[in-house]
Amino acid sequence: MFRFRSTEKELLDQxxxxxxxxxxxxxxxxxxxxxxxxxxxxxxxxxxxxxxNRSYTLADIGCGxxxxxxxxxxxxxxxxxxxxxxxxxxKPVCIEYATENLKGSGTRLICDDYRNLFSHIGRVDIIHACxxxxxxxxxxxxxxxxxAMKNKTVLVINDLERNxxxxxxxxxxxxxxxxxxxxxxDAPLSVLRxxxxxxxxxxxxEAGAKHYSIRNKWAFRHEVxxxxxxx
Numbered sequence: 335m336f337r338f339r340s341t342e343k344e345l346l347d348q349x350x351x352x353x354x355x356x357x358x359x360x361x362x363x364x365x366x367x368x369x370x371x372x373x374x375x376x377x378x379x380x381x382x383x384x385x386x387n388r389s390y391t392l393a394d395i396g397c398g399x400x401x402x403x404x405x406x407x408x409x410x411x412x413x414x415x416x417x418x419x420x421x422x423x424x425k426p427v428c429i430e431y432a433t434e435n436l437k438g439s440g441t442r443l444i445c446d447d448y449r450n451l452f453s454h455i456g457r458v459d460i461i462h463a464c465x466x467x468x469x470x471x472x473x474x475x476x477x478x479x480x481x482a483m484k485n486k487t488v489l490v491i492n493d494l495e496r497n498x499x500x501x502x503x504x505x506x507x508x509x510x511x512x513x514x515x516x517x518x519x520d521a522p523l524s525v526l527r528x529x530x531x532x533x534x535x536x537x538x539x540e541a542g543a544k545h546y547s548i549r550n551k552w553a554f555r556h557e558v559x560x561x562x563x564x565x
Contacts, residue, residue, distance in 0.1 A: 336498050339472070339533070340526035345516050347469060353427050359516040360399035360431060366504075366521070367465070370553040373405045375492045376464055379557050380406070381413070383460060383488050389416035390459040395448040396466030397421030400432030403441050406462075420455060422448050448478075452485060459563075464492040468527040472537055479541035482562035491558035494528030500554035501525040525554070534558055 345351070346359065367373055384390060394403050403421050410417050421436070422444040423429055429445040436443070444454045451458060461482055467475055482489035494500070505522035512518050534548050538560060545561035 335526070336496055336501070339496065339529070340523065341471075342523060342526070344469065344520040344523055344527070346520050351427070351516070353430075355514070355516060356427055357399070357431055358514045359520075360401065360428075362512055362514050362517045363465075364399070364401040366517075367401070368405070372464070372492065372553065372555060373402065373409075375551045375555050375557050376402065376406065376462065376490065377409050377413075378551075379490045379492065379559055380415075380460070380462075382559060383490065383561075384413075384415045384417075386415065389418065391418045391420065391455065391457055392460040392462055393420040393422060393448075393451055393455065393458045394462045394464070395422050395451070396463060396469065397423045397432060397443070398428050400435040400441065400443070402462075402464045403432075404436055404439065407436075407439050407441065420444065420458075422446055422451055422454075424448075449481060458485065458487050460488045460490060462490045462492075465494070465524070467491055467493045468524055468529070472533070475537045476541040479538055479543055479560055479562075482560060483541065483543055484562075486563045489558075489560040489562055491556070491560070493556055493558070494525055495550065495554040495556055496525060496528040496530055497554045500528075528554075529556060531556065 419441040424447050426445050429443050432443055501522050508518045508521045538546050543560050545564040547559045549557045551557050
């Protein structure tokens with residue numbers, strides 16, 4: 335069960351989800367991600383690749399309801415980096431939610447496939463993916479890494495480690511406390527679609543990347559940084 339990544343699709347990956355159900359799912363995921371320290375992994379990774387002496391354009395791919403961008407913007411008010419934030423998601427209903435969620439933040443949103451990112455933005459220094467990569471197959475992930483390298487961007491990934499304790503913990507926690515059928519189904523499944531460290535190495539090397547780091551983080555996460563702008 336935990337030896338290989340699950341190929342079962344999450345309910346969230348369906349084309350038609352009632353907006354009210356999706357919005358509840360997004361609110362609960364933000365709560366889970368915050369209280370389990372998931373956002374802190376992205377902040378720590380960004381501190382490694384950002385410098386105070388220049389400006390950056392950051393695009394959050396698969397941005398969903400914009401909660402990750404909202405947290406990054408709030409974090410950066412204290413961190414003090416010069417960040418221009420964008421979010422891109424293929425689902426119009428997610429962009430609708432994010433538009434309201436990020437009102438007044440200055441973050442710009444795009445409804446499109448991430449592979450069309452550069453038809454909307456001339457320059458992107460950092461591509462950020464939080465809980466997006468486990469929705470992709472290994473071949474699609476290699477394509478994402480190649481995309482970052484081709485466009486000479488840093489790719490920052492914050493995603494799930496496939497682990498029995500993580501799977502059963504989130505399964506029973508969401509069963510007890512979640513009111514979203516999407517969260518109850520997808521949260522434990524997303525762990526099964528998560529990664530072992532060796533899988534990241536294989537995917538990254540398949541894409542031809544040579545400059546990268548992979549770190550295990552609290553609450554069964556991986557912090558992956560791929561320096562597509564190096565070499």
